[in-house]
Amino acid sequence: MVINDPILSIWNLNIRYGQTLAVKNNSFEIEKNKVTAIIGPSGCGKSTLLRTLNRMNDFIDSFNTDGTINFDGNDIYAADADPVEIRRRIGMVFQKPNPFPKSIYKNITWGPQINGYQGDMDTLVEESLKGAALWDEVKDRLNESALSLSGGQQQRLCIARCIAMRPEVILMDEPASALDPKSTARVEELIAKLRQDYTIVIVTHNMQQAARVSDNTLFLYEGELIEYGPTKALFTKPEKQQTEDYITGRFG
Amino acid sequence: MILALSAFISIFTTLAIIAVLGKESFGFFQQVSIWEFLFGTHWEPLLEPKSFGVLPLLAGTLLIVVGSGLIAIPTGLMTAVYLSEYASERTRSIIKPIMEVLAGVPTVVYGYFALTFITPMIRLILPDTQIFNALSASIVVGIMILPMVASLCDDAIRSVPVSLRQGGYALGATPFEVTKNVTVPAAFSGIIASFVLAVSRAFGETMAVTLAAGATPNLTLNPLESIQTMTAYIVQVSLGDTPAGGIEYQTIFAVGALLFVVTLGMNVAANWIMNRYREVYE
Numbered sequence: 304m305v306i307n308d309p310i311l312s313i314w315n316l317n318i319r320y321g322q323t324l325a326v327k328n329n330s331f332e333i334e335k336n337k338v339t340a341i342i343g344p345s346g347c348g349k350s351t352l353l354r355t356l357n358r359m360n361d362f363i364d365s366f367n368t369d370g371t372i373n374f375d376g377n378d379i380y381a382a383d384a385d386p387v388e389i390r391r392r393i394g395m396v397f398q399k400p401n402p403f404p405k406s407i408y409k410n411i412t413w414g415p416q417i418n419g420y421q422g423d424m425d426t427l428v429e430e431s432l433k434g435a436a437l438w439d440e441v442k443d444r445l446n447e448s449a450l451s452l453s454g455g456q457q458q459r460l461c462i463a464r465c466i467a468m469r470p471e472v473i474l475m476d477e478p479a480s481a482l483d484p485k486s487t488a489r490v491e492e493l494i495a496k497l498r499q500d501y502t503i504v505i506v507t508h509n510m511q512q513a514a515r516v517s518d519n520t521l522f523l524y525e526g527e528l529i530e531y532g533p534t535k536a537l538f539t540k541p542e543k544q545q546t547e548d549y550i551t552g553r554f555g
Numbered sequence: 556m557i558l559a560l561s562a563f564i565s566i567f568t569t570l571a572i573i574a575v576l577g578k579e580s581f582g583f584f585q586q587v588s589i590w591e592f593l594f595g596t597h598w599e600p601l602l603e604p605k606s607f608g609v610l611p612l613l614a615g616t617l618l619i620v621v622g623s624g625l626i627a628i629p630t631g632l633m634t635a636v637y638l639s640e641y642a643s644e645r646t647r648s649i650i651k652p653i654m655e656v657l658a659g660v661p662t663v664v665y666g667y668f669a670l671t672f673i674t675p676m677i678r679l680i681l682p683d684t685q686i687f688n689a690l691s692a693s694i695v696v697g698i699m700i701l702p703m704v705a706s707l708c709d710d711a712i713r714s715v716p717v718s719l720r721q722g723g724y725a726l727g728a729t730p731f732e733v734t735k736n737v738t739v740p741a742a743f744s745g746i747i748a749s750f751v752l753a754v755s756r757a758f759g760e761t762m763a764v765t766l767a768a769g770a771t772p773n774l775t776l777n778p779l780e781s782i783q784t785m786t787a788y789i790v791q792v793s794l795g796d797t798p799a800g801g802i803e804y805q806t807i808f809a810v811g812a813l814l815f816v817v818t819l820g821m822n823v824a825a826n827w828i829m830n831r832y833r834e835v836y837e
């Protein structure tokens with residue numbers, strides 16, 4: 304698929320854990336200010352691929368990769384690339400909500416604080432929480448522990464703390480899979496709202512979700528990129544048999 | 556059944572200890588007022604004129620506890636942070652067993668080590684230091700309890716979920732920032748527990764302290780002087796030829812009761828701190 308305004312360009316990417324090849328020779332681009340969904344059966348390498356995009360796999364000893372991932376014109380795995388800087392600009396929301404065991408307020412301010420944010424913290428907290436559609440629920444209890452929130456609220460707090468960093472890209476690994484349907488709906492609404500200001504890459508198991516929230520969809524199967532295209536086209540007229548089998552629920 | 560019995564043994568032992576301590580100290584406090592015991596500044600129970608002020612022993616104990624804590628707590632915590640967050644599996648597999656060996660060395664050996672190695676070193680730098688001195692004892696007790704602090708803190712830090720660390724990294728934090736602001740605070744209750752255990756251990760430590768710090772009840776906070784701790788006093792009297800039943804003999808129960816109360820107080824305080832923070836952190 305040709306992408307007019309790519310923010311991430313991936314060429315011939317292989318990802319290994321030790322000797323095992325988890326992602327095989329993927330090449331694709333992520334469109335700026337759009338939502339890209341990565342779908343595929345369990346174990347096909349979705350999380351592996353996603354976590355490679357902001358160097359979150361660096362902490363796994365057996366992890367190694369080749370190929371290039373260009374972000375803003377620079378290879379993020381180049382020898383002189385700074386992984387901390389990359390993660391600052393490419394944020395991540397995880398499958399299980401993982402707020403810090405600190406107050407709601409501090410959950411938001413911590414990232415900007417360690418990164419030398421100079422502006423007004425109260426404003427930032429309010430804006431970020433509003434951005435994550437959580438402000439009204441927590442504005443009177445900002446100093447309470449983040450762990451006192453419900454799972455859905457915790458996940459929106461994690462999104463709020465991520466957008467407080469003003470990242471250029473937000474990676475989300477099944478952000479709603481641990482949530483109940485109502486919280487899931489709220490997170491989906493939120494993604495629809497965030498797409499105006501951010502580039503989002505979302506991994507999901509749930510094909511309806513991918514169809515609802517994304518502009519482009521990438522189908523991954525056993526580490527191989529099978530099909531990548533506009534979501535609507537991919538779900539209505541898949542080009543590959545494997546894609547069709549997967550989205551019609553014949554396997555996976 | 557056997558399990559219940561085992562539990563009963565420890566309960567019974569505790570009760571028996573309390574009963575004996577209570578009975579014998581009761582006899583003691585009929586002759587010496589609690590006030591005189593707790594606030595008297597002179598401890599000379601074995602020689603005339605006798606005096607029963609426990610403060611010198613308390614001060615001696617305090618010197619050792621504070622001194623060894625100052626050594627073991629920061630070093631132990633830093634060792635744990637290094638082991639859990641920075642060291643490779645290989646380094647870890649070398650350092651961990653060494654620490655276990657260190658923790659298993661008999662305390663007498665530590666005492667001799669202090670006397671024959673640490674004290675001469677101190678006297679090289681500070682020639683006025685007495686042969687028996689609190690500093691040497693503090694250092695050696697600090698070394699003794701260090702593996703325990705390091706090992707327990709390491710367990711506490713490693714039990715912090717990986718997802719929490721990842722949350723930190725995903726916000727553009729450096730490993731140091733994640734350790735300092737995320738991992739260590741999340742392990743806080745376990746870390747405090749290890750400090751308390753270490754301090755209790757220093758508090759009750761006897762053998763190494765007797766060997767290194769001497770047996771001179773001394774109301775001082777100067778670590779270069781010889782002192783005596785509460786436990787060291789108890790051993791001195793128990794091993795000596797003090798006749799059972801006399802007031803001299805009863806002193807050790809009074810001192811023992813004080814030890815018991817302070818240790819209990821520390822454990823209660825520790826539990827309180829841990830519960831307080833557990834609410835926040837789990």
Ligand SMILES: Nc1ncnc2c1ncn2[C@@H]1O[C@H](COP(=O)(O)OP(=O)(O)OP(=O)(O)O)[C@@H](O)[C@H]1O
Nearest residue numbers: 320325344345346347348349350351352363365508
């Ligand atoms: N830390 C790791 N070490 C070794 N192998 C791993 C590691 N993480 C994942 N793998 C392997 O890499 C492959 C891809 O895993 P990955 O977690 O990326 O799949 P996924 O598509 O996200 O699956 P799911 O939908 O279940 O989350 C799997 O075979 C998995 O066993």
Ligand SMILES: [Mg+2]
Nearest residue numbers: 349350351476
């Ligand atoms: Mg996954």
